[in-house]
Amino acid sequence: MQTETKIMLDENDMPDRWYNIQADLPSPPLPPLNPQTFEPLKPEELSALFPKELIRQEMSRERWIPIPEEVKDIYRLWRPSPLYRARRLERALKTPARIYYKWEGVSPPGSHKPNTAVAQAYYNAEEGIERLTTETGAGQWGSSLAFATSFFDMKCTVYMVRISYEQKPYRKVLMQTWGAEVIPSPSTRTQAGKQMLEQFPETTGSLGMAISEAVEDAATHENAHYALGSVLNHVSLHQTIIGLEMKKQFESIDEYPDAVFGCVGGGSNFSGGSFPFIMDILNKKSDVEVVACEPMACPTLTKGIYRYDFGDTAGLTPLLKMYTLGHTFVPPGIHAGGLRYHGDAPLLCQLVDNGYVKAKAFYQNEVFEAAELFARTEGFVIAPESAHGLKGVIDEARECKKTGEEKVLCFVNSGHGHFDLSAYDSYNSGQLVDYEYPSELIQEALKNLPEVESI
Amino acid sequence: MKIGVVVNPIAGMGGAVGLKGTDGVAEEAARRGARQISIPRAREALAGIEKYGEVITCSSSMGEDCLDAGERNFEIVYEPADRTTSEDTKEACREFLRKNAKLIIFCGGDGTARDVLSVVGKKVPILGVPAGVKMHSSVFSISPRAANRVILDFLEGNASVVDAEVMDVDEDAFRRGEIKIRHYGDASIPYKKILMQQGKHLFYSPDEKIYKDAMASFLSLVMRKGTYIVGGGSTTGHIVNSMGMEKTLLGVDIIKDGELFVKDACESDILESLNGGTTRIMVSPMGRQGFIFGRGNQQISSEVIKRVGTENIILVATPYKLSQTPHLFVDTGDAKLDKKLSGWKSVITGFGLAERKKVIGM
Structure with a gap:
């Protein structure tokens, strides 16, 4: 009988290639469209923003893509990350289910984000790019890119969603410590930012707005590129190291999950954790249940519409086929700031549409209740984003208690919550609001618009 | 004694x-x-x-x-x-x-x-x-x-x-x-806590207008079609006024397809207007007291609510007002209906935004 708490992999057993799910999809993914012509995007049209290798990866159908040695060398600072068996949580829930979590909070920035940040910084540096621009919501992606660029002598400009900039001043200090410049968004630095400030002077900002600013900055400056922390295929690709490690770790203890959970904002950590398992479904080797957990305040997969939409608020990015709440939707200022995104990764959306991935939405207070239980049983104070996946697992484990099923449940525990203590404080003092997305009324409002926008 | x-x-x-x-x-x-x-x-x-x-x-x-x-x-x-x-x-x-x-x-x-x-x-x-x-x-x-x-x-x-x-x-x-x-x-x-009502409060916060504007631009789109029985108060007033109509501040008005149909309606006017087609009731809770029905909007009687259907009620309030209003209450005089109106309900707080709030029927 397996007794260990941490299931570890040796550094030498770290996967040396990423898994590209595009090779196994039943139908090819729908291409991104040029925002002006609405024609499928040509690779060269992305070259103002991304290096060639990342564009190649974005469109690649090869199943396996090798991880460069330089990237692996930095990964070794914290990878392979441990897979934990959450025995104390199981006991607290009195569940017959076995609960595992992949702990990505061990990276220096404290989340899964450096898995792609390091790779993106590397490919840009290889092409001679001197500065990367990006956006950040909760600050996890911004810190990760700041961390990653510091290894390659590159500059980094981070547009941070204003509400996070105010709620999480320490994230800003962390980014500055790794050498990045941090600007609250919307800002007066870009045309897009100025327009948004004129229109909504009191706005708390959103990821969509910050993306517009970072994209404009990169597109209008020489030797600067843009880096996106989620949504795009190459980002999900780099994150598959999470799921690939998990599979090896489960194999080493002779287990295989019945269900994989994770939180979804743009979808990268979830894709990274689940795609290697979905590969088994697509190859008819497994019927593992895959569950995407999102906030009720921004329920893209559960309430959104599957169609082409812009990735940002201003409509500068290519159009992506995805579940979307509309690119102009500004989600309420929930504390899981990293989940405040109107769309989701197109590859993940396609899998949801095809029925391979289920989606569930949770309220803020119940998510924090789960996070508190986790802190008091497993010890780790986790990020509010990650706690959405945890909440999904806890609900399922409680169901197992009723049915007596000894299911193997796991979730990607994507980061620690050390910079989210003010959120925990709000929860403890009963100040957290349970936001909702009134989808029916929104559909009606859209129907009653005098001219329905085609996009 | x-x-x-x-x-x-x-x-x-x-x-x-x-x-x-x-x-x-x-x-x-x-x-x-x-x-x-x-x-x-x-x-x-x-x-x-x-x-x-x-x-x-x-x-x-x-x-x-x-x-x-x-x-x-x-x-x-x-x-x-x-x-x-x-x-x-x-x-x-x-x-x-x-x-x-x-x-x-x-x-x-x-x-x-x-x-x-x-x-x-x-x-x-x-x-x-x-x-x-x-x-x-x-x-x-x-x-x-x-x-x-x-x-x-x-x-x-x-x-x-x-x-x-x-x-x-x-x-x-x-x-x-x-x-x-x-x-x-x-x-x-x-x-006894919960059983006693809080004093009504008028809210003046600098954000109030921004949220009221946001709610108004959202709901004025929704309200272009259909019949709406709109309760009193400054929040609902702001929404209707933004559609170019003059809302009776403390009375109930009926809006039909974006036009003012009956101003300052009484219960019988409302019941008369309920002929065919979906009608919705839009009300804002009384500040801090949290009553949505049973205080101030008596024209929207239990009979009206039952005929409109509890699923056709839109609640609106600014986030600040909601944060100062711990619970919402109903007291329609019909215990069965109060029970139906109780539980978690969605309250519109901005443009396409809502919060869930517990409604208690006593």
Whole structure:
């Protein structure tokens, strides 16, 4: 009988290639469209923003893509990350289910984000790019890119969603410590930012707005590129190291999950954790249940519409086929700031549409209740984003208690919550609001618009 | 222990017929077909109290009619003339004090509370059974049933006594569509958390306008089609005004396909408008008290709500107002309907934004 708490992999057993799910999809993914012509995007049209290798990866159908040695060398600072068996949580829930979590909070920035940040910084540096621009919501992606660029002598400009900039001043200090410049968004630095400030002077900002600013900055400056922390295929690709490690770790203890959970904002950590398992479904080797957990305040997969939409608020990015709440939707200022995104990764959306991935939405207070239980049983104070996946697992484990099923449940525990203590404080003092997305009324409002926008 | 009971028999009659108060206009209310509502409400609140003390009250509709006629476990200490006035309420209270009452229960609205306060002050605790059109004071329980629980707890020695504000609006200004709320003084009340209503609060926060604008631009799109019964208050007023119509600030208006259909509608106007097609009710909770039905919007009666359907209710409030309003309440006078309206409900707070809030029916 397996007794260990941490299931570890040796550094030498770290996967040396990423898994590209595009090779196994039943139908090819729908291409991104040029925002002006609405024609499928040509690779060269992305070259103002991304290096060639990342564009190649974005469109690649090869199943396996090798991880460069330089990237692996930095990964070794914290990878392979441990897979934990959450025995104390199981006991607290009195569940017959076995609960595992992949702990990505061990990276220096404290989340899964450096898995792609390091790779993106590397490919840009290889092409001679001197500065990367990006956006950040909760600050996890911004810190990760700041961390990653510091290894390659590159500059980094981070547009941070204003509400996070105010709620999480320490994230800003962390980014500055790794050498990045941090600007609250919307800002007066870009045309897009100025327009948004004129229109909504009191706005708390959103990821969509910050993306517009970072994209404009990169597109209008020489030797600067843009880096996106989620949504795009190459980002999900780099994150598959999470799921690939998990599979090896489960194999080493002779287990295989019945269900994989994770939180979804743009979808990268979830894709990274689940795609290697979905590969088994697509190859008819497994019927593992895959569950995407999102906030009720921004329920893209559960309430959104599957169609082409812009990735940002201003409509500068290519159009992506995805579940979307509309690119102009500004989600309420929930504390899981990293989940405040109107769309989701197109590859993940396609899998949801095809029925391979289920989606569930949770309220803020119940998510924090789960996070508190986790802190008091497993010890780790986790990020509010990650706690959405945890909440999904806890609900399922409680169901197992009723049915007596000894299911193997796991979730990607994507980061620690050390910079989210003010959120925990709000929860403890009963100040957290349970936001909702009134989808029916929104559909009606859209129907009653005098001219329905085609996009 | 002696318990004084006084009922304002005309309280609340103005509400369903669109009069926003009954002070000085009781005859007009009766002419418009208003029903007496305070007597059944008082009866519900007073059930079983004679087991705990000696009830002293007024004759006929000012008290006697609400008590158990069979048992006659009460003493009549004051007999009003045929047409009761606010002077009768005051005189009854004076008599209760003379007879050494230790608790005075009254049934009415803010006007009645003011009359009781003017005589009783903080000499003995008072408790309001809500039956008025306006109830901005904190001396009322949230429903007759809740009043019954507070009274019995108090008589068993299980409720504390706290100060509570007596407030009222200027009714002339109120009928003109202005809100002027005055604080008339503090009374002592028996207190049980949740069962007592908070004083109504007017919210002025710098964000209020931004959120009201956002809600207005969202809901004005929704409201371009269909029939909407829109309750009173500044939030709903802002939404309708932004559509280019002039909302009756404290009355109920009916909007049809984006046009003002009936202004300042009473219950019968509303019921008449419910012919075919989906109708929705849009209301905003009363600030801090949290009532969505049963206070202030009496024209939207239980009959109206049942015919419209509980699924067709849109609640709106600014985030700040909601943050200051711990729970939402309903007291439609129909226990079955209150139960249906209870539970987690969505409240629109911005452009395509909502919060869920617990609604409690008592």
